[in-house]
Amino acid sequence: MVEDHGRFFAAPEADWDRLFNRDHLGEVLAVAVGDTDPVDMSQPLAQMLRPPIGRQEVWAAGVTYHRSRTARMEESEEAGGSDFYDRVYHADRPELFLKATPHRVVGHSQAMHLRRDSKWIVPEPELTLAVTATGKIFGYTVGNDLSARDIEGENPLYLPQAKTFDRCCAIGPGVLVRDEPLPDDTPIVLEISRDGGRVFGGETSLAQMKQTLENLVGYLMRENSFPHGFYLMTGTGIVPPDDFTLQQGDVVRITIEPIGTLVNTME
Numbered sequence: 001m002v003e004d005h006g007r008f009f010a011a012p013e014a015d016w017d018r019l020f021n022r023d024h025l026g027e028v029l030a031v032a033v034g035d036t037d038p039v040d041m042s043q044p045l046a047q048m049l050r051p052p053i054g055r056q057e058v059w060a061a062g063v064t065y066h067r068s069r070t071a072r073m074e075e076s077e078e079a080g081g082s083d084f085y086d087r088v089y090h091a092d093r094p095e096l097f098l099k100a101t102p103h104r105v106v107g108h109s110q111a112m113h114l115r116r117d118s119k120w121i122v123p124e125p126e127l128t129l130a131v132t133a134t135g136k137i138f139g140y141t142v143g144n145d146l147s148a149r150d151i152e153g154e155n156p157l158y159l160p161q162a163k164t165f166d167r168c169c170a171i172g173p174g175v176l177v178r179d180e181p182l183p184d185d186t187p188i189v190l191e192i193s194r195d196g197g198r199v200f201g202g203e204t205s206l207a208q209m210k211q212t213l214e215n216l217v218g219y220l221m222r223e224n225s226f227p228h229g230f231y232l233m234t235g236t237g238i239v240p241p242d243d244f245t246l247q248q249g250d251v252v253r254i255t256i257e258p259i260g261t262l263v264n265t266m267e
Contacts, residue, residue: 002029003174007038016054017228021132025139026177051107052141052175055228058105059220060126060145060163062095063088064211064235065204071239075153084156094211096220097159099145099233100169108172111267114246115165118148121246124236125190125254127182127206129213130175132229135221137213139177142254142262143233144170171231176259181213182206189255190238192246200244204237211235 002009012032013019022028063069063085072085088095106112114121128143146169152162184207192200216232246252246266255261 001039001174002033004029004033008041009033009036009038016052017056020054020056020130020229021134026179029177049108049173051102051105051110051170052172053102053105053107053231055102056230057098057102057226058100058128058143058169058171058231058233060097060099060233061211061216061235062097064094064209064216065237066208066210067204067237067239068235071149072152074242075149076156078153089210092215094216094219096216097163099163104164104166105169105171106167106264107170108262108264110170110264111167112144112146112170112252112264113165113167114146114248114266115148115151118151118162119245120150120153121146121148122240122244123147123190123192123246123252123254124233125188125238125256126233126236127186127188127256128171129217129232129234130177130229131217131226131232133226135217137181137217138179139175140182140256140259141171141175141231142173142256142259143231144252144254144262144264145233145236146170170262170264172262173260186256188238191253191255192240193251193253194247194249199250200240202238202240208237209235 069089124145124147126143126145128141129137130139131137148162151158186206189203248267250266253263
């Protein structure tokens with residue numbers, strides 16, 4: 001489905017993976033919108049949305065914001081790994097890791113999963129890039145890189161277990177297709193609600209990111225192929241205080257305008 005100025009149209013391609021990798025996708029979508037009638041929106045949009053993913057992998061970058069660097073150093077200090085994150089923050093080569101395969105990804109209004117063997121789990125709100133098989137950034141979405149800080153803090157080598165598990169990753173509500181990069185002052189806003197009340201909120205902007213988007217994509221594609229394209233989460237600049245952990249029933253809202261708001265319940 002394609003949204004244009006508040007109206008919705010059928011996508012010009014039924015195969016998501018082919019659409020994801022179309023050349024000049026913005027022009028293709030503009031033509032499709034001009035040639036078709038809007039879709040009847042008799043159902044609430046949230047009920048119609050599915051995760052915007054086919055066979056794409058979701059990768060992630062770490063320690064791209066100073067706040068993330070500080071948090072990672074603090075959580076791993078007892079394990080002797082705090083110096084690693086300071087080195088990564090100042091290095092040209094970014095920290096990159098596989099966050100989720102498609103079946104571990106949920107979309108807008110779907111539930112994420114809190115690991116049962118973790119007592120310290122936080123959301124990580126992140127601008128997420130949509131990248132073609134040839135390495136072109138063609139779109140942007142909102143991402144939640146759910147992370148078990150206690151598992152990673154115990155030993156940095158436990159990072160895959162802290163980051164990758166069932167329903168550990170959310171993206172959505174859709175993909176903003178545009179050729180121009182988002183401006184540096186683009187805000188990223190996080191709000192966490194519990195029992196109807198706000199328990200944490202924070203805001204940062206893309207201007208606080210140390211790495212460039214092109215550098216992150218370039219390093220990920222070194223000696224690596226992505227035949228269906230990929231998503232790349234670009235790191236977080238919002239970290240809740242150390243005494244905060246998500247609980248079942250919490251609602252996490254991440255807003256990046258002009259993309260929209262990604263909402264997920266924790267269970």
